[in-house]
Every structure is written in structure tokens, then in C-alpha cells.
Amino acid sequence: MTTNDRTHSEEERQGEDVDAQVSIDSIDHQLAQWMIRRARMVAQQPDRETTQAEFSRIEALAAECSQTGVLDRPMISETLKHIASACRAAVDSQYVSFLGPQYSYSHLAAMKYFGEGANFAPVATIAAVFESVHRGDSRSGLVPIENSTDGRVVDTLGMFVRRHMRICGEVLLPIHHNLLSLSPREEIREVQSKPQALSQCRMWLAGNLPQAKLVEVSSTTAAAMHAADTPGVAAVASLPAGRKYGLNVIGENIEDNANNVTRFAVLGTDEPEPTGNDKTSILFQVPHRPGALAEVMTIFRDQSLNLTWIESFPSPQSRSEYLFFVELTGHIRHKSVLHAVESLRGQTTRLEVLGSYPIALLDEEAG
Numbered sequence: 001m002t003t004n005d006r007t008h009s010e011e012e013r014q015g016e017d018v019d020a021q022v023s024i025d026s027i028d029h030q031l032a033q034w035m036i037r038r039a040r041m042v043a044q045q046p047d048r049e050t051t052q053a054e055f056s057r058i059e060a061l062a063a064e065c066s067q068t069g070v071l072d073r074p075m076i077s078e079t080l081k082h083i084a085s086a087c088r089a090a091v092d093s094q095y096v097s098f099l100g101p102q103y104s105y106s107h108l109a110a111m112k113y114f115g116e117g118a119n120f121a122p123v124a125t126i127a128a129v130f131e132s133v134h135r136g137d138s139r140s141g142l143v144p145i146e147n148s149t150d151g152r153v154v155d156t157l158g159m160f161v162r163r164h165m166r167i168c169g170e171v172l173l174p175i176h177h178n179l180l181s182l183s184p185r186e187e188i189r190e191v192q193s194k195p196q197a198l199s200q201c202r203m204w205l206a207g208n209l210p211q212a213k214l215v216e217v218s219s220t221t222a223a224a225m226h227a228a229d230t231p232g233v234a235a236v237a238s239l240p241a242g243r244k245y246g247l248n249v250i251g252e253n254i255e256d257n258a259n260n261v262t263r264f265a266v267l268g269t270d271e272p273e274p275t276g277n278d279k280t281s282i283l284f285q286v287p288h289r290p291g292a293l294a295e296v297m298t299i300f301r302d303q304s305l306n307l308t309w310i311e312s313f314p315s316p317q318s319r320s321e322y323l324f325f326v327e328l329t330g331h332i333r334h335k336s337v338l339h340a341v342e343s344l345r346g347q348t349t350r351l352e353v354l355g356s357y358p359i360a361l362l363d364e365e366a367g
């Protein structure tokens with residue numbers, strides 16, 4: 001018998017004893033009292049563990065408790081994370097901003113990273129997320145940066161170029177789009193969504209609604225709101241957005257690539273410690289002369305750094321000059337990363353280390 005088996009059988013025995021003595025109502029009372037006690041305890045801890053450390057602890061606990069076979073692991077971990085984030089929000093009025101309204105994919109990613117109980121501040125554009133964090137109205141922000149089908153999110157990269165902003169984490173979210181409307185499919189004359197979402201469903205829309213006009217709006221949830229106001233209009237948006245606005249699901253999982261995943265960057269000033277599985281994001285500009293970029297690339301090669309992403313972006317200042325976004329595995333506190341950054345200083349006209357943070361995994365990769 002392992003320690004775990006012993007713990008579980010003891011818990012099960014205790015569970016049976018409880019069942020014999022108390023009612024569900026009294027268990028609810030106790031749960032509520034423990035939640036209040038937890039929030040008070042959080043308030044008394046000025047040096048609280050980070051949300052991500054807390055969530056890792058909760059994941060491990062959920063995995064252990066799910067072995068009883070009574071409640072499954074995601075149910076236990078999501079509920080505990082919800083309580084943990086609500087306890088934080090109760091004692092700390094820091095906001096997380098994202099491209100809203102509620103139930104946009106950015107909101108779903110923010111809930112995955114910060115927990116459902118966090119204080120959220122939806123805003124109307126990606127630029128407004130950056131401004132909110134820059135002004136200090138929000139402590140953190142969450143922005144889409146890259147999609148597996150559609151590539152980089154231009155609005156986000158453009159804001160990194162214009163605003164000095166740090167990245168302190170990332171979230172990977174599988175994106176399953178839905179066609180949502182009050183009207184039946186044959187009456188849909190217009191499909192609205194954010195350009196990225198329309199692009200991720202381009203083939204499905206061309207094949208299934210070839211006559212419909214495609215209209216770009218500020219977010220997928222904005223599209224769902226319009227579809228709820230106007231018969232004949234459909235939205236490409238999340239299922240929770242469709243539920244919120246009372247829309248019918250006309251088509252489910254309409255993304256062209258079943259493995260459609262968007263990566264979100266978490267904006268904020270936190271500086272996560274190395275975990276052993278980190279990446280570093282860098283933004284730089286090289287002098288406008290032949291071979292300048294090739295020379296910079298040798299710096300990464302010489303330090304044996306593995307580049308996981310590279311994107312070029314036109315400089316807003318000078319036509320035909322480019323900035324480069326690079327992500328590499330490793331933390332800025334690792335010698336090889338630090339040496340590379342020091343060498344880059346001598347060979348670039350602009351250099352920003354956006355941040356070092358843990359590499360995100362999809363739920364199925366995390367186990």
C-alpha cells in the first residue's frame with residue numbers, strides 16, 4: 001500500500017463518517033466559512049506566493065484528490081483556482097485588462113492564467129490593454145500575440161514597437177470557433193468577427209456560406225453582441241459568448257485547422273524566477289546595411305541558443321527598416337542568454353529584453 005493509497009482510504013473513511021453526521025447544508029456552511037478564512041489569511045500575507053506558483057500547487061493537489069474517483073481533476077483544480085483568485089481579488093484591487101467584452105478568447109485566456117475570480121477590466125482594443133497597463137490602471141494585461149493558423153497578431157506587435165512594455169508570462173489557448181446567430185443558416189447574409197477569427201475559418205465560411213458578406217469588428221464578442229441585435233447577422237465567436245447573448249449555435253468547431261491555438265502574452269512588471277523551462281523575448285533593430293541581421297544571428301548560434309520565434313515588423317520611424325522579435329529558450333539569468341544580450345547591445349540600434357518567463361504548455365501537454 002502506498003502513502004497515497006493510505007491517505008485516500010483514510011479520507012474516504014472520514015468522508016463516510018461525515019456523511020453519517022452532517023447535512024449538505026452544513027457542509028456548504030463550512031465551505032463558505034473556510035473560504036472566508038482563506039481570504040483573511042491571504043490578506044495577512046504581504047509576501048504572497050505568485051498566482052502561477054499557487055496554481056501549480058493546486059494542480060498537484062487536484063491530481064492527488066481526483067484519485068478518489070469522486071470528482072475529476074479539472075473540476076477540482078478549476079474550483080480551487082476560482083476560490084484562490086477570488087480570495088486575492090477580495091484583498092487586492094489590482095486589475096487585469098484584456099480585449100473584451102466578456103467571453104472573448106482573450107477573456108477565456110485571462111481566466112485560465114489568473115483564475116475566474118480575478119478583477120477583470122475588459123477594454124475595446126489591444127492598444128487600450130497596453131495603455132491601461134502603461135498608465136497603471138491595470139497591474140497586468142493579456143494580449144494575443146500569435147496564432148497557429150493565422151500567424152502573428154499585428155496590433156500586438158505594433159504596440160510593443162510603440163510602447164515600452166514587459167512580458168511576464170504566456171498562455172496557450174486552443175481556439176474552437178462557432179458560427180452563432182438568431183437566424184437559421186439559410187437566412188444568414190452577414191458574418192462578423194475579428195479579422196483573425198474570420199481568417200482562421202476562411203475555408204469553412206467559403207464552403208458553407210459563400211454568399212455571406214464578411215465584416216470585421218473589434219472582437220469576437222463584439223460580433224456576438226451585434227448578431228444578437230440583428231437578424232440575418234452571424235458571429236464567429238466562443239460558445240460562452242454565444243450563451244451570454246442567447247445565440248443559437250449554427251456551426252460548431254468551424255476553424256479550418258482542428259489544432260488551432262492562440263498564444264497570449266501576459267503584460268506586467270513581474271520578473272518571474274527561472275523555472276528550468278523558460279523563454280526570453282527580445283525586440284531589436286539592426287543598422288540598415290547588408291549582413292547586419294546575419295551577424296546578429298551568429299550571436300545566438302555562438303551561445304547555442306535555440307530560437308523558437310522570429311518575426312520582422314516595419315519600423316514606424318523609417319521606411320524600409322525593420323524591427324525583429326525573437327524568442328529563445330532560456331532565462332535572462334542564464335549566462336548564455338545574458339552574454340548574447342550583452343553582445344547584441346554592440347550590434348543593434350535598439351534593444352529591449354521584453355522578459356523571461358515560464359514556457360506555457362497546453363493542458364494535454366501538462367498532463
Ligand SMILES: O=C(O)C(=O)C[C@]1(C(=O)O)C=C[C@@H](O)C=C1
Pocket residue numbers: 099103104105106107144147153175194196197218219220221262
Ligand atoms: O476577439 C477575441 O475574442 C480575441 O480575444 C482576439 C483574438 C485574436 O485577435 O487573435 C484572440 C484569439 C483568437 O485567435 C481570435 C481572436
